[in-house]
């Protein structure tokens with residue numbers, strides 16, 4: 922399981938993101954913020970964020986069901 926979380930602060934609104942996988946990238950999108958997108962590369966640990974807002978704490982989870990089969994049955 923991969924979990925992302927923004928740094929919490931005061932007067933912060935919490936939004937739960939929806940996630941899906943696109944190749945090596947796991948993409949988190951917020952249903953309430955059309956501009957927001959967070960990408961996490963599970964191979965390189967690279968993280969990219971677009972449209973983040975300082976007053977909004979975005980969090981999301983991704984359960985790599987597909988990856989599990991890849992790890993369990995290589996080749």
Ligand SMILES: [Zn+2]
Nearest residue numbers: 936951953954
């Ligand atoms: Zn949001």
